[in-house]
Amino acid sequence: MTDTPASPAQRPTVVYVHGIGNKVRPELLKSQWDQALFGKDMGDASRMAYWASLRYETPLPDFRSDPLDGGPDSAAERVGPHGAEDPEEFILHTLGEAHFEAGERSGESPPGSVPEDTLTGWLRDMVYLADTLAESGHDEGPGQGEEPLLEVLPLPRPARRAALRLLVQLTFKDVYAYFFGGDGPAIRDVLKKALDGLDGGPLVVVGHSLGSVVAYEVLAELRREVQLLVTVGSPLAITEVQDRLARPPAVPSGVLTWRNASDLRDLVALDHTLRPEYAPADRITDLLVTNDSENHHNITQYLANRHVSEPVQRLFH
Structure with missing residues (x-):
């Protein structure tokens, strides 16, 4: 007896939400995240919620590092x-x-x-x-x-x-x-549009830096089921950031599992544990990982870390 291939409606999708600063064009940025997380381009199995164009007039040149x-x-x-x-x-x-x-x-x-x-x-x-x-x-x-x-x-x-x-x-x-500054609603709309039209298969959302705040607020509002939420280099544990959230800190009701990873030297994270404030704590795993980029906030280093990548990859096998 052979396994029946998954129907399109059962295939997982990963939606990325990038962080602070200007970025390369969206197609290239998505490919870079795919390569870091999966080691290959994921085609239509991944999407990038690209909001840099709302704050920066032109993308970075293709071969310029962030x-x-x-x-x-x-x-x-x-x-x-x-x-x-x-x-x-x-x-x-x-x-x-x-x-x-x-x-x-x-x-x-x-x-x-x-x-x-x-x-x-x-x-x-x-x-x-x-x-x-x-x-x-x-x-x-x-x-x-x-x-x-x-x-x-x-x-x-x-x-x-x-x-x-x-x-x-x-x-x-x-x-x-x-x-x-009034940019919040438009940035959140970018992620909402990226979530539109998905086929109902398992959903993974990966948010980096400010992108983790965007992901959190959108998922808390939509209450959409998410198999795995991954936040890396996130400021969501910072009291001043929590004070500005539209809703009190809590695991969004549709999020089944949340993995939050940061390097102790990452200035954006600064506080590294979400579990004390975001109930129920048993849905969250806080991880201290090594990010050896020059400022310890680089997305490629985070996505390539096995504690971040392996749980995501398992959902795609």
Whole structure:
């Protein structure tokens, strides 16, 4: 007796939701995620909820790496003079830029002061942790009797700080625009459209960075059955982010299993456990994984980790 092939209605689909910053064109981005997660292009078995075009006029060139993945040249270029500021000055500049952009997009005047209930606490924690990590490597090597310190990024110290501050700056600006700049509904609509027309087979949703927030809010609203929700490098455990969610933290009712993975050095995650706040806790597995990209937030490194990839791959076999 032979196994009966699965009908199209039974085949699983994975829907990706990308994170912060500009990206390459959507078809290429989907293929890159497919290759990292499955080792091959998945064709119509995967979809990308591509929202970068709502915030960035043109995609990145095909062969340019995402500047948010780190790198001394792109970091120094994008951060510019802010990289030399002390943490509090950097925070003020980043807040000012986020407020101005939010005001432009919403059609309102930028606020004159920062409300206490915004994301400023998270921003402050990110900045100080970024500077701490940037200082946590010996450029000259340990002296006699000293233990080698963690080499956080394989870059000279000024470039490490620039790379980490770039991640902080652009993360905060995109998250701020999502919650305060009027971009949230349109970004969520992109994911809703990607979920439309699926054939009813097992559904996997993978959200990275801010994409995990988008995935969470859409699934909580739609209550759609999801066999597996995967979040990587997610800020959903951050109190300031939870305070801005449309609904109190809880596992979306349709999500059967939720795996949340982060690297301890990932500034965007910052808090790494969802289970204490998102009930029922038995549906969530929090995982600490290794992401050895230059800023420990890179999506390819997360998707290629076996603790992330193997549960997804099993549903497609």
